[in-house]
């Protein structure tokens with residue numbers, strides 16, 4: 001497995017890749033089974049698998065959240081090596097944003113709703129980094145989790161809007177045994193919060209309406225950012241202490 005921290009060196013390597021299709025899994029590290037399921041799908045469907053680890057400062061509307069974001073590079077690299085990944089791109093923010101984020105991708109409708117209504121600038125940060133990474137990696141297929149459903153939808157829409165030559169592949173949410181969607185942020189929950197957290201998934205699935213789900217979550221001690229039904233999905237974001245959890249289910 002080749003690991004690139006320097007973008008210039010990455011680009012030289014990228015020009016030598018001949019085994020196609022090339023699949024790409026962008027991540028922010030602190031990898032868990034959810035990420036590794038994306039890597040697995042990518043490995044099965046592509047001759048070359050590239051993973052990026054980049055904690056994208058542009059998508060953090062809360063600097064405390066960025067500072068607290070877990071950093072487990074050594075363990076991540078070991079997991080990726082075990083998963084037979086071909087190359088890892090681990091670039092610095094100063095190289096990814098050499099323009100000081102002067103240029104960005106901005107979406108004006110869906111990115112303002114749901115999570116976007118509570119996290120100003122978040123999705124512009126996401127779309128901008130995904131655009132930059134896709135331009136750097138030039139994959140045939142790129143893999144994203146349904147756990148971040150609004151993000152997935154916005155990335156699909158962006159790829160279409162800009163005629164980007166990439167196939168966006170969605171992967172199902174991977175959950176803990178009690179239903180909690182796996183997330184790097186789950187590590188921040190204390191024991192009691194961790195027990196409560198499982199109720200998010202159960203409540204979204206079992207409630208008859210979004211409104212009822214919101215009420216049940218409030219009773220269970222969540223601070224609810226939103227619960228909304230959108231087409232065939234029920235999406236929610238709710239906080240336990242300082243930890244913000246998101247999830248969505250098919251309805």
Ligand code: AMP
Nearest residue numbers: 027028034144145147148172173174182
């Ligand atoms: P992140 O490192 O949180 O930016 O996530 C990187 C990718 O992994 C995104 O496409 C996420 O949607 C996906 N992902 C994160 N958690 C899960 C999960 N529990 N199940 C499936 N995909 C996930």
